[in-house]
Every structure is written in structure tokens, then in C-alpha cells.
Amino acid sequence: MTRKQLKQIIAFNFFRLVSLMVVCILFIILGFIMLKGIKVINWEFLTAMPKDGMTGGGIFPAIVGTLCLIAGSMIFAFPIGVMSAIYMNEYLKESFLKKFIRTMTNNLAGIPSIVFGLFGMALFVNTLKFGDSIIAGSLTLGLMVLPVIIRTTEEALKSVDDSLRIGSYALGATRLQTISKVVIPVAMPNILTGLILSIGRVSGETAPILFTVAAYFLPKLPSGIFDQVMALPYHLYVLTTSGTNMEQARPMAYGTAFVLIMIVLILNLLANLIRRIAGKKTKMN
């Protein structure tokens, strides 16, 4: 064996070790939280109100709150994001406008989540007088994930073979017909993957909801979009850093972290499943 080869073998094995370390980091974090969290999970934990200064009971209002925020932000951000991507990919040629929109979208994606929190508070809570409410939080979160939806949708649209568009035009279909009947159905699985990813993001974000919707302790369910709610990620933060009795609240925190992790895991699995099914279906022979 030459020195050259020896060097290569040593280097590549070292690379493998480092990569496996990354895998280990994930499994340590997941494993730790799941092992500690699973003990707390039971029906009561998922469906009861918190009690005894949040050291007992469940996290039901936080689950409901997070679901409200997911629904609220997606109702608004998903259509706008998809339409925006359609406009950019299907209507705009390479031009100043397209470059401009793309730059702005990238800039929006780069804004830190806490700045979204500041912005949401200034615009929705104070200026538009929504107060701390589901609608203020949803709009803030929605604007934050808009770039994610736009980017994944654009990728999805780009991966639709141009010959399908041309084939449709050649049959006398208009642009709108081509988009709605050919392009979107083909791109749908990948668009949905983007939707799922952004749901994951929305369900885990804390900073943007701190000052727009999240309630410290609110043992009742919301009755309208102008109500405050608890939310899972903020609840976890509260339990670990600012509860009245943090030691006793620890099991509750593990349970909440477990639920958050499960949401992420399930969404990831779902996205991969859709991707796999779609990959099989559209494969040309």
C-alpha cells in the first residue's frame, strides 16, 4: 500500500466517524427526551387542563392552542405562498421583477424569528389592535413561513417537465387551465411536502408568538380568533424557566418536549411517505 492510499483510508475513516457523530447527536437528543418523556405521557396528560401551578394535570390547552396556530397560519400562508410561487415560476420570465421578488423573499427568510415577534406585536397587536390573539399570532407565524412555502412550491413547479406544459398549450388550453389541470396536480405531492415542513416549523416556533398570542397560563379553550391561547413550545419554555416550582414541573416539561418531538417526527415521516409515493407514481418509463 502506498502512502497516498494509506492517507486516504485514514482520512475517509475519520470522515465516517465524524458523520456518525452527527447521527449520534440526534439519537442522544431524541432518545433522552423520549425516554424521559414517555413516562409522563398518558391520556390525562394529553387531555386535561394543567393544575397545581402547572406541576400536574395535562397540557390540553397548549395542544389545542398550537393546533389553532397551525390552522390559522396555514389558512393564510399556504394559498398565498403557493400562488406567489406560481406567479414567479409560471408567469414571470427572468426579469428585474422576478429577481426583486426573489431577493425580498430571501430577505424575509433571513429575518430572525424574534424580529418577527417584534414586528407582529407592533403591527397586529398594537397598530391593528388585534391584541394578544390567535389571529395576531397566526399572521405573524404565517408571514414567517411564507418563504419556506414559496421556495418548496417553486422547486415543485420547476420539477414539472416542460413538455407537459407545452403539450397542454398545444391542445388549446389557456395558461390558467394548464396550471390548474396539469402543472399543479403533478407538482402537488412536492407542494404538500412543503406544507408539512412549514407546519413543523410553525408548531415549534416560540419567539414570534411570545408577544402576539402565547398565554403563560390559561386553563380554558379559546372561543374565537381574538382569544389568547397557550402553545406547546412556549409552555415548555415556561415550565423550564419561569414556573413557580420548576423542579416539580420537570416531568411536565419532559412530557411537553416529547409531544413536540413526536409532532416533528410524525410530520417528517408523513413528508417522506408522500415523497416516496409520488416518486413512484410519476416515474416515466
Next chain:
Amino acid sequence: MPDYKVEVKNLDLFYGDFQALKKINFTAEPNTVTAFIGPSGCGKSTLLRMFNRMNDLIDGVHFTGEVYIDGNDIFAKNIDVDNLRKTVGMVFQKPNPFPKSIFENVAYGLRVNGVSDKHFIEKKVIDSIKKAALWDEVKDKLKKSAMELSGGQQQRLCIARALAVEPALILMDEPASALDPISTGKIEDLIFELKNQYSIIIVTHNMQQAGRVSDYTAFFYMGELVEWNKTKTIFTSPDDIRTQNYITGRFG
């Protein structure tokens, strides 16, 4: 009834600064097959794409001159491009069925053109698949995805799809170049059949194919329409030396 199905007058076309077509004058008679031949980049596909205004979709294309189909100026202001594309069917190099069922592929053109009568659509779909000589192979699986068909079947499906909207003229851009010889043979037979009802213009790289299926052949070279005539004449006694060289395989 105008004399010509297609008539092109003094057509110059540019991609940006590059002149892709130079002073083209051309006509095609009804119920004939015309083959466009010539080396790559000679402008034959570009001309073909003028007939259903597919070049509109490409950036930086501009042109002067006139194109008439059935006596109508297809670049006139009041022309509905979508309607034009319905009247002029097109079959592409690579089969491009939509990822929908076989039935839906053929019905697509009808649906986007506003047809909603179920019975009419069904009749038209079956009719078109039969005309495209595909019926026996797919009649039991109309609801199956078009993606499951073989390449040759997919191409005949695309022809059926084009036929369903009752085009006056069918354009074929190297329809057999991505297919095996057996499938190619089937497509050629089909073109021969279709000639009775339609006018067809076909772009091809394959000299024998042009010889087999076409009544007229037009030879293009570097954006010029060098000559066009009865296929037999072109292949046996061409006027231009460039045509002769091409046909005998000296270049291209």
C-alpha cells in the same frame, strides 16, 4: 375553400440577433403529408412551431411576414391563440402524456375547450383512440395511468389526444425519434391512415421516413427553405446541390 391549408409568405424570424428563418415562402395542400427535412438547427422545427404559435412561449423571438391557415392570418389581432392551438394539433418529439388516466389524457383537450357533455366526450375519446390505432391495446385499461404504457403506445396516445379536438392540421415534431423500430413502423402506418382526413406536416431527421410517409418534402438549410417539391422528385432529381448532398448523406 382556400386553395392551401397552410400558406407562409416572406417569413423572417429571429432569436434575438440570430436569424433562424430567412424569407420563407411555403404552401401545403389539404390532405397531404409534407415532410420537413434538413440538418439540425436548420430552422425546420422553428417553422413548424410557427403554425400553432408555440414560438410565442419563447423569449426574444420576433419575426416579419405572414402565415395563413385555411386562409386566415394566424397573427391577426383578433385571433384567439388558444383556439388556434386547438385547430392545429401537435405531436412532440418525446411522448408527453399527462400523469392522468389514458381516458383523461384524451379527454383533456375537450375539457379545456369547454366541452362538458359526458357522452360526447366518451364517444370522442374512444373514437380518437381507435383512429390512433391504439384501441385494441388499451380498451380494457382506460382508467389506468398513461404512464404505464410503453413509449410507442404513449406516442400514439399523444396522437389520439391531438385528434380528439378535431384539428384541421396536425404538426409532428420528429414523432418517432424516441421510439424503437417497431413502434416507429406503427406510427408511420398511422400517419398514412390519417392523411385521408387531415393535413399533416412532419419534421424528421430520418430520410427513409420522409420518403415513406410524405407526399411533399421541403429541405431546409441554415434557415433557408432551399427547395420543396413532390417527395419523389426531391429524392430522385433535386434541383439544388445542397439538397442532393444532404439526401445522399454528404453532410448533416
Next chain:
Amino acid sequence: MKPVKRIIEKTAKGVLFTSSMVTSVTVLLVVIFLFREGIGLFNQTSVEKHLVIAVNSANRVSALSSTEVKSIFNQDITNWKEVGGDDIEIAPKTIDDMASLFTEEELGEGFKNLAILIEKYVEENPGVIASIPESYLKKEFKGKLIPLKKISVREFLTGTEWIPTAHPAAVFGAWPLILGTLWVSLGAILLALPIGLITAIYMAEVAGQRLRNILKPVIELLSGIPSVVYGFFGLVVLVPLIQKLFKLDVGETALAGSIVLAIMALPTIITIAEDAIRTTPRALKEASLALGASHFQTLLKVTIPYAKSGIIAAIILGIGRAVGETMAVLMVTGNASVVPHTFLEPVRTIPATIAAELGEAPFGGTHFKALFALGIILFIMTFIFNTLVSTVKTRKP
């Protein structure tokens, strides 16, 4: 039929166009709202609303900055000559100090005599400085009211103390927060960079399909875990570990923040660097191999240099992500607003400060505006990183 079709097409196009403008409008609104609230800070003094600073009418000092007021009341400044006055010892009095100077009888029912007493006291004592609510200020007050200098941009950026609750004048010096943010982020990148790059190279060039099929979803999951969960993990695992390992009083340190941020920045670095490495043309690599270079040599001498700008973009984006991260850092760094000296001290970052304090800052007050001003700093930092990335990316390799 035809005109209807056309109208539908036009309308659809209009709706789609409007949607596509939402991101641009949002960026614009973010800028407007941040600056509207944040710039207001420099129009204000940092003394609490409704408080005035009064001195003896013979005092020569004409204006004080908020830092000076704070130092006076902290008794770091004890003589008027230090702030440009006569050589008299300063006697700082808050309203509570004042009230305790007199008996209840003197004060009268409901402190009705307090205003008169204050005026008298200020006039009798040449060294006094008093912070008094406007409501306890007698009409035609005989003493001198000292105007406070407005907060300057320089003072805000370079001030080394951040004490928003100081009484009577708050101090807003963002320097320790800016430094804290940079420290924690740079620490994170130093940790994440080697690991991230090596993993990216391994995935793009060395790993077989099977291993890549494991690594891809692992990285996706890492980027999907919410930041509070990282913070929580850091708090219950890393912080005690660091405390024990380095025998510290508290484990909440810049180091803990850097480690957590490093893990969080890994997916960004790996994904972008891997994409960049993959863009190296196969022909280039084959040319190197054909000359007898080993796979590893080709990697070092051809592939990585070719992908350089993409790799730099990955690094910058990683830093950008770390700079803006809030919750995880808030939970593990201890949040002491002091200029950091080592990684084993608590630090406080800009996002953490905003998250921790905005809830308590009265709407529209000086503190509120100061937090928005921090938001501007953060926004500008991330904007610079984004612009850098796009310049690096568009540069030809």
C-alpha cells in the same frame, strides 16, 4: 365564452401577482415598524416618564446624560465637580428618601404638603439632586430642573451597561449584548464548521447510498427539532455537565449557548455545503483521477476548491442562523448583560434580551423603544449576512 375566458385569465393573473408581492411588502413593513419604534429611542431621555430631576437653583450644571444620572444615584459620582459643577458633595434623593425626611404630621393628609417641603428642602441644600414625580412638583418651582440629554446612537451602541430598570434613569448600552451575540455565534461556528464540512464532504463524495439514506433524514430531523427543545435539552443535560466539568458556580455559560447553537447550525451548514460540493463537474474530478491522484487528493485539490464559494455561503448562513436564534440561547446562556471575557461566563445575546424583556417593557416607553432598537441592530446584522451570501453565491468559482 371568449371574453369571459379572458377576464378569468386576467383576474387570476392579478390575484397571483398580488400574492407574489406579499413577501416584499412584509419586508418593507418589518423595516418600517422596527425603525418607527426603534428610532424613537434617540428622541428620548431615559428617565422614567413623569419624573423630573431637580437641583438647587445655584447649581451650575446645565444638563446630565442618563449614564451620569445613574452613576450619581448609584453614588459612583459623588461630587458635582465631576460633572462640571462646583466642588460640593452630591446628595441624591429619590422621592422615597424625600418622604422619609419628614414626619407624617409635616407631610399632612395624603402627602398634601410634600410638594412644598420638597421645594424648601431643595432650596436649602446646595448639593441635592432629587428625582421627583411631576405631580409632587410645586407650581413655579424655585429650584432648577435639569434637562437630561437625549440618548445618542453612539451611547446606545458603545455603552457597556444595559440596566433597563435602573432608577431613576435607565441605562441602555447595547455593546455587551452585541458582543454576547457575536461570541456565542462565533463559538457555535467554530464548533459546527469542522463537523459540518466533514459530514457534507462525506455525504457528497464518500458515503455509499445506504449511509446517505441514513444521514439525509437525520439532518432533516435535526433541522426540524424546535429551538425550545434544543434549549430544554441544553438546560437539563449540557448546563449541569459544563458546571461539573469546569467546576463553575453556574453552568449557564456562553459555551453552553455555543454548543447548542452549533448543533442547530449543523443542518444548514451540511445541506448547503453538500449541494455546493455536488456542483463540481464530474469531468474535472475525472481529469484529476486520470492523472493518478487519489480520490482523497482530488477531493482536497479539485473538488473543495471548486466548491469554495458555496462552502463560504454555508458558513455565513450558519452564522446568520446562530445570530438570530432566540429561545435556545435564552434558556442556556444565563443572560448576564456584562461584557464577556471567557466562554465560561454567562452572556446575554440580543434576541434573548428582546425575548426576556419585551413582555415587561411598558408599551411605547423608553425600554420598549430600546428593545426595538436592538431589533434594528439584529435586522441589520442578518441583512448583512444575507447580502454576503448572495454576493458569494453569484461569484463564479
